[in-house]
Amino acid sequence: MIKVAVMGYGTIGSGVAEILDQNRDVIAGQAGQDVELKYVLDLRDFPDSPVADKIVHDFKVIEQDGEVEIVVETMGGLNPAYPFVKACLEAGKHVITSNKALVAAYGTELLQIARDKNVNFFFEASVGGGIPIIRPLYRCLMGERIEEITGILNGTTNFILTKMDKEGASFEGALKEAQNLGYAERNPEADVEGHDTCRKIAILTAMATGREVNFEDIYTEGITKITDVDFKYAEKMGTSVKLFGTSRISGGRVSAFVAPVMIGKDHPLYAVSDVYNGIMVRGNMLGTSMFYGSGAGKLPTASAVIADIIEAAQNMKRNVRLGWTSERQAVEPMDRVSFRYFIRMAGTYRNKEQDVRAAFGPVEVVELYGMDEFAVLTREMTEGEMKAAVSGYNASEAERSEYGVKQTIRAMV
Numbered sequence: 001m002i003k004v005a006v007m008g009y010g011t012i013g014s015g016v017a018e019i020l021d022q023n024r025d026v027i028a029g030q031a032g033q034d035v036e037l038k039y040v041l042d043l044r045d046f047p048d049s050p051v052a053d054k055i056v057h058d059f060k061v062i063e064q065d066g067e068v069e070i071v072v073e074t075m076g077g078l079n080p081a082y083p084f085v086k087a088c089l090e091a092g093k094h095v096i097t098s099n100k101a102l103v104a105a106y107g108t109e110l111l112q113i114a115r116d117k118n119v120n121f122f123f124e125a126s127v128g129g130g131i132p133i134i135r136p137l138y139r140c141l142m143g144e145r146i147e148e149i150t151g152i153l154n155g156t157t158n159f160i161l162t163k164m165d166k167e168g169a170s171f172e173g174a175l176k177e178a179q180n181l182g183y184a185e186r187n188p189e190a191d192v193e194g195h196d197t198c199r200k201i202a203i204l205t206a207m208a209t210g211r212e213v214n215f216e217d218i219y220t221e222g223i224t225k226i227t228d229v230d231f232k233y234a235e236k237m238g239t240s241v242k243l244f245g246t247s248r249i250s251g252g253r254v255s256a257f258v259a260p261v262m263i264g265k266d267h268p269l270y271a272v273s274d275v276y277n278g279i280m281v282r283g284n285m286l287g288t289s290m291f292y293g294s295g296a297g298k299l300p301t302a303s304a305v306i307a308d309i310i311e312a313a314q315n316m317k318r319n320v321r322l323g324w325t326s327e328r329q330a331v332e333p334m335d336r337v338s339f340r341y342f343i344r345m346a347g348t349y350r351n352k353e354q355d356v357r358a359a360f361g362p363v364e365v366v367e368l369y370g371m372d373e374f375a376v377l378t379r380e381m382t383e384g385e386m387k388a389a390v391s392g393y394n395a396s397e398a399e400r401s402e403y404g405v406k407q408t409i410r411a412m413v
């Protein structure tokens with residue numbers, strides 16, 4: 001029998017305890033022996049829960065119990081998750097985590113300790129909730145050169161954008177709902193400002209390149225500036241706006257970004273709605289493969305944790321190599337990345353046509369009835385060129401009372 005401890009009995013930790021109980025026979029069959037939950041570490045007691053008799057408040061109980069061979073970390077954040085996970089690995093225990101903040105910040109070091117101690121550090125649930133993506137990268141796609149990963153990687157923001165798009169919901173109302181459903185981070189700024197997606201694309205890029213990626217090198221923009229007006233244009237254009245995490249890998253160079261992107265109906269990620277995530281992986285031999293499923297939530301995410309527990313149980317005496325080394329991967333500056341741009345401007349196109357064309361060159365124009373503004377879709381240009389064009393346009397318009405660019409969204413249409 002293998003004894004497991006769970007640290008953090010919140011949304012995901014309680015899901016892990018529930019699946020360990022409900023799927024006991026399936027898990028034992030795959031693990032080759034029974035897997036039993038021995039301790040649950042949390043700050044609170046849960047007297048009415050099925051784990052009431054397993055609750056402990058002192059981490060040392062888990063660290064020092066030689067019977068506990070697998071520890072699951074579902075507390076979130078870096079402190080005390082990082083020192084606790086490190087101590088468990090150093091004590092020769094396998095560790096499974098759903099905590100992308102931890103993996104993005106300390107993955108390289110924790111994987112090295114796991115290798116040194118001949119144990120495993122697995123984190124399938126840290127990206128895409130219940131979607132299998134980490135294991136496919138190091139196992140099924142191990143013979144591929146990965147050229148691109150583009151994903152809708154955050155359930156909360158996809159839920160919010162879908163509610164705004166399809167139901168005309170307010171940003172605040174949709175966020176509240178996502179929080180009530182257990183999708184959002186403790187501090188939802190991590191979701192809506194794109195930091196969560198940034199950490200996830202950094203982890204996927206490290207898996208794809210085999211090199212450590214500093215998530216702080218990745219350009220990150222969230223969804224807080226997206227408004228109902230943007231969705232009115234999107235409806236007219238037959239497009240939608242999604243938060244993308246993208247990494248393109250070519251000749252040892254990586255360009256990566258997190259940003260809202262306007263996409264058309266023919267884009268493979270267009271139909272990914274609500275809390276669902278979708279991840280497109282392009283390999284040099286494979287072509288494009290799609291991974292789709294629940295990107296957040298109790299049982300889908302806990303299901304990914306359980307698969308890691310089983311993988312650890314199947315490799316109790318062996319460190320499974322994930323291919324993520326301590327070599328550092330540089331990330332190209334965002335100014336060199338090219339897009340088309342959806343740009344909203346004050347006034348009427350009829351009055352501004354000359355200035356628009358002078359700044360942006362040929363554009364497609366989109367107008368909404370009754371609005372004192374219009375939008376254009378530019379040709380493809382680099383971020384650097386776009387910024388220069390926006391400054392030039394704003395300068396040419398500066399004399400007027402209502403003037404200038406009101407919104408810029410990258411477009412893949």
Ligand SMILES: NC(=O)C1=CN([C@@H]2O[C@H](COP(=O)(O)OP(=O)(O)OC[C@H]3O[C@@H](n4cnc5c(N)ncnc54)[C@H](OP(=O)(O)O)[C@@H]3O)[C@@H](O)[C@H]2O)C=CC1
Pocket residue numbers: 007008009010011012013041042043044074075076077079080098099100101125126129182183184185186295296297298301
């Ligand atoms: N929710 C989701 O859908 C997903 C979450 N994740 C990740 O999984 C992790 C957990 O998320 P989630 O379950 O939603 O978070 P929750 O906030 O629901 O759960 C965290 C639990 O850990 C407890 N905890 C916090 N600090 C300590 C501590 N020092 N010692 C013991 N227990 C502690 C909390 O107690 P208290 O509440 O009293 O502070 C809480 O019960 C995060 O890293 C998150 O990013 C990954 C994929 C999906």
Ligand SMILES: N[C@@H](CC=O)C(=O)O
Pocket residue numbers: 126128129153154155156157183184185191196295296297
């Ligand atoms: N807050 C995250 C949880 C899963 O990673 C999300 O909404 O995707």
